[in-house]
Amino acid sequence: MLKSFRKLRAIFLASWQESLMYRAESLVWFIGEAIIPLIMIALWLAAYRTVDRIGEYTVQDMVHYYVMFLVLSNLLTPHLEWNTGEWIRSGAFSAHLVRPFPYQLWQLAVEVAFKGVRVVFLVPMLLLFFLLFGQEMLGGFALRWEIAPILLASMVLSFLLNYCLKLCLGLLAFWVGQTDGIIESYAVVTMFLAGSIIPLDLMPAAVERVTHFLPFRYLYFFQVQLLQGRLDFLSALSALAIQVGWLLVCYLFVQWVFAAGVRRYGAYGG
Amino acid sequence: MTAISVKNLSKYYEVHQKEPGLVGSLKSFVLRKSYDVKAVDDISFTIESGELVGFLGPNGAGKTTTLKVLSGLLYPTGGEVSVLGYTPWQRQAEFQRQFALVMGQKSQVWWDLPPMETFLINKEIYEVPDAQFRDTLDELVQILELEKVINVQARKLSLGERMKCELLAALLHRPQVLFLDEPTIGLDVVMQQNIRNFVREYNARYGATVILTSHYMRDVEALCDRVLIIDHGHLVFDGDLDTVVRRYADYKFMTVTFESPVAESDLATYGAVVAYRPRTTTLRIARNAVPQVSAQLLQDYPVLDLNIVEPEVDDVVRQLFSGGKPAYAEVVS
Numbered sequence: 001m002l003k004s005f006r007k008l009r010a011i012f013l014a015s016w017q018e019s020l021m022y023r024a025e026s027l028v029w030f031i032g033e034a035i036i037p038l039i040m041i042a043l044w045l046a047a048y049r050t051v052d053r054i055g056e057y058t059v060q061d062m063v064h065y066y067v068m069f070l071v072l073s074n075l076l077t078p079h080l081e082w083n084t085g086e087w088i089r090s091g092a093f094s095a096h097l098v099r100p101f102p103y104q105l106w107q108l109a110v111e112v113a114f115k116g117v118r119v120v121f122l123v124p125m126l127l128l129f130f131l132l133f134g135q136e137m138l139g140g141f142a143l144r145w146e147i148a149p150i151l152l153a154s155m156v157l158s159f160l161l162n163y164c165l166k167l168c169l170g171l172l173a174f175w176v177g178q179t180d181g182i183i184e185s186y187a188v189v190t191m192f193l194a195g196s197i198i199p200l201d202l203m204p205a206a207v208e209r210v211t212h213f214l215p216f217r218y219l220y221f222f223q224v225q226l227l228q229g230r231l232d233f234l235s236a237l238s239a240l241a242i243q244v245g246w247l248l249v250c251y252l253f254v255q256w257v258f259a260a261g262v263r264r265y266g267a268y269g270g
Numbered sequence: 271m272t273a274i275s276v277k278n279l280s281k282y283y284e285v286h287q288k289e290p291g292l293v294g295s296l297k298s299f300v301l302r303k304s305y306d307v308k309a310v311d312d313i314s315f316t317i318e319s320g321e322l323v324g325f326l327g328p329n330g331a332g333k334t335t336t337l338k339v340l341s342g343l344l345y346p347t348g349g350e351v352s353v354l355g356y357t358p359w360q361r362q363a364e365f366q367r368q369f370a371l372v373m374g375q376k377s378q379v380w381w382d383l384p385p386m387e388t389f390l391i392n393k394e395i396y397e398v399p400d401a402q403f404r405d406t407l408d409e410l411v412q413i414l415e416l417e418k419v420i421n422v423q424a425r426k427l428s429l430g431e432r433m434k435c436e437l438l439a440a441l442l443h444r445p446q447v448l449f450l451d452e453p454t455i456g457l458d459v460v461m462q463q464n465i466r467n468f469v470r471e472y473n474a475r476y477g478a479t480v481i482l483t484s485h486y487m488r489d490v491e492a493l494c495d496r497v498l499i500i501d502h503g504h505l506v507f508d509g510d511l512d513t514v515v516r517r518y519a520d521y522k523f524m525t526v527t528f529e530s531p532v533a534e535s536d537l538a539t540y541g542a543v544v545a546y547r548p549r550t551t552t553l554r555i556a557r558n559a560v561p562q563v564s565a566q567l568l569q570d571y572p573v574l575d576l577n578i579v580e581p582e583v584d585d586v587v588r589q590l591f592s593g594g595k596p597a598y599a600e601v602v603s
Contacts, residue, residue, distance in 0.1 A: 003394075003397060006394050007394045007395055009394075010390060010391045010393075010394040010395070011391060014380060014383060014387045014388075014390070014391055017383055017387065018380060018382050018383055021382045090376075091376065092376055092377075094338075094343050094371070094373065094376070095371075095373070095376065095378045097342070097343055097361065098341055098342065098343065098366060098371045099366065099395060100363035100364075100366035100367045100395060100396065101363075101395045263345055265343070265344070
C-alpha cells in the first residue's frame with residue numbers, strides 16, 4: 001500500500017513539474033474552452049430579453065449554468081486520449097508495457113497533476129466572469145449543505161468516469177490506425193450529450209431521454225444540477241448511485257479493452 | 271544457470287493483401303485476402319546468465335520480434351519461452367523488476383525534465399532501496415560521465431547524452447537481464463564506441479545477461495562473444511562471432527574512381543570485379559590483401575578516389591542463408 005503510494009507520488013511530482021512547463025499552453029486551451037460558454041451566454045441573454053423563464057431556468061440560472069460548466073469541465077476533464085493513441089501508434093507504448101506499473105494508474109497520476117496548472121487559471125477566469133455577469137451568476141447558486149458531500153463525491157467520480165472513457169478512446173489505437181477523427185467526433189457528440197451546448201433538460205424530449213442511458217450526463221450536468229439545487233437529497237443520492245454504476249461498467253470495460261489491445265499490440269516502430 | 275530458454279518460438283502476423291489501384295481498394299473492401307507473415311519461425315536457443323549475445327540480421331529478419339517476445343511485449347503464435355523462470359507475456363511485476371529494455375531512438379526519459387527526475391521515478395517504480403539507488407547512481411554517473419548532465423532538461427541534451435541517460439535509467443535497478451534494441455542507431459561514431467564500452471563494462475561488473483539486436487556489424491563485433499543470426503524468421507547461425515567473421519566476412523569491398531577509363535579485364539587482376547563502370551569500379555578483395563592491392567592500384571593508375579568498405583551484415587547473412595556466393599551486385603557506391 002505504502003509502496004503504491006510512493007510510486008504514485010513520484011509520478012505525480014514529476015508530472016506536476018512538467019505541467020508547469022506548459023503554463024502558456026494551458027492558458028491558451030483555457031481561453032479556447034471559454035469561448036463557447038461565452039457565446040452561449042450572449043445568446044441566452046438576448047433570448048431572455050423577452051421572457052423571464054425558459055423551462056426551469058431564469059436568466060441567472062442560465063448564466064450560472066455555463067460558468068459552472070466551464071469550471072467543472074476544466075477541473076474534471078482528462079485529455080489522455082491523444083498521448084495514449086500517439087504512443088500506441090509509434091511503439092513508444094512499449095516502454096509503458098515493460099514497466100512494472102500499470103499504465104492505467106500511471107496516466108491517472110499524470111492527469112491529476114496536470115489539473116494543478118488549470119486550477120491556477122480558474123481563479124482569474126472566474127473573477128472575470130464575475131465582473132461581467134456578477135449578479136446573475138450568484139443568483140444561480142442554490143447548493144444545500146446536505147447536498148455538498150454528494151457534490152464532492154460526484155466530482156471525484158466524474159473525473160474517474162471521464163478518465164475511463166478517455167482512456168478507452170485512446171486505446172482504440174490498438175485497432176484503428178488513425179484515431180484523430182474518432183477523437184474529434186467523440187468530443188463533438190459528447191459536447192451535446194453532456195449538456196455543454198444546451199442544458200439537457202431543455203433539449204428535445206427524445207434526446208433528453210437518450211442521455212439517461214449514457215454516462216455523459218453524469219460528467220458535468222449532474223453536478224450543475226446539484227449546485228443549482230434542482231435535486232432533493234434522495235434524487236441526488238440515487239443519481240449518485242447510477243454514476244457509481246456507470247463508473248463500474250466503464251472501469252470493467254476499459255480493463256477488458258486494455259487486455260484485448262495488448263494482446264493485439266504489434267509494438268510497431270521496429 | 272540458464273537465464274533464457276526458447277523452444278520452437280513462432281510469431282506470425284496476419285497481413286491483409288490488397289491489389290494496387292482503385293479497383294483493388296474496392297475489392298478489398300468487400301473481400302479481404304490475408305496471409306501470414308512468419309516474422310519468427312520455429313526458433314530455439316538457450317542463453318546462460320552472464321552471456322553477452324547478439325541477434326544479428328538484416329532489417330525485418332525477426333530479431334526485434336524475438337526480443338519483444340522475450341521482454342513480454344508480444345504474445346507468440348507458438349512455442350515456449352522462459353526468461354529468469356518467468357513466462358514473459360504474463361508481464362508479472364516481479365519479472366519486470368528484473369530486466370530492462372532499452373530501445374534506440376525511443377525515449378523513456380521525460381523530455382521536459384532533468385533526467386534525474388526520471389531516475390527518481392524509476393527508483394520508486396522498481397522498488398530500489400535508498401542506499402542501493404545512491405550507490406548505483408553514483409557509479410553509473412561516473413562511468414558514463416554524466417555529472418554535468420543529469421540535472422539539465424533532457425530536451426537540451428545531445429542525442430548521445432540522452433542515450434546515456436536512457437541507459438542509466440534502465441540500469442538503476444540493476445537488472446539481471448538487459449535487452450538492447452538497436453542501441454547505437456543514429457549515434458555518431460564516438461558515441462557508439464562509448465555505449466559499446468559501457469555495455470561491456472556493465473556485463474563484466476554485474477554479470478548481467480545482455481541481449482543486443484543490431485544491424486551494425488561493429489556493435490556485435492565489439493560486444494558479443496556469441497551471435498545468433500536470424501534471417502527471414504529463421505535461426506541461421508548460433509555460435510562464435512569469430513567463426514562468422516572468419517568464415518563469411520574475410521573480404522572487403524574497394525571502390526576505386528579513376529581519372530581515365532580502365533578496362534574491366536585489367537582490373538580483374540587485382541580482385542573480383544563486383545560492379546564495373548569505366549571510371550568507377552568496385553572490387554572484392556580478401557581482407558589481408560587490402561593494403562597491398564590498394565598500394566598497387568595507386569601505383570599503377572591515376573586514382574581520384576579510393577574507398578574501402580566492410581561487408582554489410584545483410585551480405586554476410588545472405589551468404590550464410592543461401593550457402594553460396596552473396597549477391598554483390600547491389601553493392602555499388
